[in-house]
Amino acid sequence: MFQGHLQLSLPHFTLDSTPFAFDSSGVTVLFGRSGSGKSTFLRALAGLDRRTQGSLRFGDEVWQAGRKALPVERRDIGFVFQSAALLPHRNVRGNLDYAARRVPKDRQHGPAFAEIVERVGIADLLDRPTEFLSGGERQRVAIARALLMRPRLLMMDEPLSALDWQAKNDLLGLIANVIAEYRIPTLYITHAPVEVERLADRVVFMADGRIASIETLAEATHRVDSPLFTEEGPVSVLHGTLGPREVDGLAPFRAREKDAFTFWIGAPDSARAMVAATPVDTRLRVLARDVAIACQRQEGISMLNQLPCRITAISHEGDGAQPGRSVVFLALADGQSLLAELSHRSVENLSLKVDQTVFALIKTAALLDA
Numbered sequence: 001m002f003q004g005h006l007q008l009s010l011p012h013f014t015l016d017s018t019p020f021a022f023d024s025s026g027v028t029v030l031f032g033r034s035g036s037g038k039s040t041f042l043r044a045l046a047g048l049d050r051r052t053q054g055s056l057r058f059g060d061e062v063w064q065a066g067r068k069a070l071p072v073e074r075r076d077i078g079f080v081f082q083s084a085a086l087l088p089h090r091n092v093r094g095n096l097d098y099a100a101r102r103v104p105k106d107r108q109h110g111p112a113f114a115e116i117v118e119r120v121g122i123a124d125l126l127d128r129p130t131e132f133l134s135g136g137e138r139q140r141v142a143i144a145r146a147l148l149m150r151p152r153l154l155m156m157d158e159p160l161s162a163l164d165w166q167a168k169n170d171l172l173g174l175i176a177n178v179i180a181e182y183r184i185p186t187l188y189i190t191h192a193p194v195e196v197e198r199l200a201d202r203v204v205f206m207a208d209g210r211i212a213s214i215e216t217l218a219e220a221t222h223r224v225d226s227p228l229f230t231e232e233g234p235v236s237v238l239h240g241t242l243g244p245r246e247v248d249g250l251a252p253f254r255a256r257e258k259d260a261f262t263f264w265i266g267a268p269d270s271a272r273a274m275v276a277a278t279p280v281d282t283r284l285r286v287l288a289r290d291v292a293i294a295c296q297r298q299e300g301i302s303m304l305n306q307l308p309c310r311i312t313a314i315s316h317e318g319d320g321a322q323p324g325r326s327v328v329f330l331a332l333a334d335g336q337s338l339l340a341e342l343s344h345r346s347v348e349n350l351s352l353k354v355d356q357t358v359f360a361l362i363k364t365a366a367l368l369d370a
C-alpha cells in the first residue's frame, strides 16, 4: 500500500499530489498529459528529489515525514528510465556485475544472474560493448540490471517511448511477463493507452501537478470520458485465455469462466498461442467502433463472433460520447463489460434499451500480448 500526500516545488511547477492511498501490488500506471507531473510524482515517491515534502508510507515503513526522507538507496527500488544510462566503458556483463555487486548481503536472494539474463533475452549480448547496442537491447539490459538489484518495487518511466513499433511490442510482452513472474510491484509511466490496457491493474490519472483520480483498469475503461479514450475512442479490455491456434490460423479466446463466451481471433505468428500447449491468460483489446449490435442472432453473415449480452447503460453526446454517436455498455455472460459505439440513429432505429438482450458482432479484436 502507498499512502501519503506529497509536495514538490520546482522553479516553474508545483506538484501537490492531494492525499492518496493505493494498493502497490501488481502494476500501477501513472497516466496524464505531457507536463502533468507524472515524472515529478514518481521522483517524489522514489525519494529522488531532496526538495520533496509531505508524507509517504510504503506498507508499514515511513518513507517521507515532512522534509525528512528515507534515502532512495534504502527503499530497494529498481529503476528503468526512457533511455538506459549504461556505463560506457564496460560491456554488458560489466554493467550487470556492477549492479549485482552493489546489492546488500541481506537482499542476495531471488533469481540468479544466469536466470535473469536468460529471461530477459540478453545471454548473447553479455560480451558486447554497450555503445553499439540498439535501443531495444539497451532497455533489456536496463531491465536485467533493475531485476538484479533484487528490488521490492520497480519504477519505470516511459521505458518504451524511444523504441520502434516492433521493439515496443516485444519489450511490452517481456515487461508484463517478468513483472507477473517475479511478482514485483511496479509503478509505470506511459502516454500510450495500449500499454495501460496491457499492463495496468490500476491507473493514477494526473492533471496539473495533482492526482485527478485513482481507478482500477475496469473503472478506467468503463466511462465514456476516460482519458484513455482520447485518441481511438472507447476501448474494452477483456480478460480471458488464448487457446492453441488452429490450422486455419484462428485461435479461441475464452472467458476464464467456463463456456461464458468464445471469440475466434486471427492470432499472429508471434502470439503465444502458437507455442502454448495449454491455454494462456491474456487480454484482448476491442475498439468500441469495431462492435456492432443486432437484436437477433444473424444467419448468413461472415462475422464469426456473435456474442449474446445484456445492455447495462447507453451514453449519449451529453455524457461524453462524440456528436451523433452513442456508446452502448454491454455485459457479457461472465459480467465483463464490452462497449459498442453506434450512431445515435442506430440506437433509435433498433429501440435499444437498458436490460435488453442483444448480440454483439465483433469485426476485429487485437490481442494485447501478440
Ligand SMILES: Nc1ncnc2c1ncn2[C@@H]1O[C@H](COP(=O)(O)OP(=O)(O)OP(=O)(O)O)[C@@H](O)[C@H]1O
Pocket (backbone or CB within 6 Å): 010, 011, 012, 013, 032, 033, 034, 035, 036, 037, 038, 039, 040, 041, 191
Ligand atoms: N528538475 C526540474 N526543474 C524544474 N522544472 C522541472 C524539473 N523537472 C520537471 N520540471 C517541470 O515540471 C513540469 C512537469 O514535468 P514532468 O516531467 O513531471 O511531467 P510529465 O507528466 O512526466 O511529462 P512528460 O509526459 O512530458 O514526461 C514540467 O513543466 C517540467 O518542465
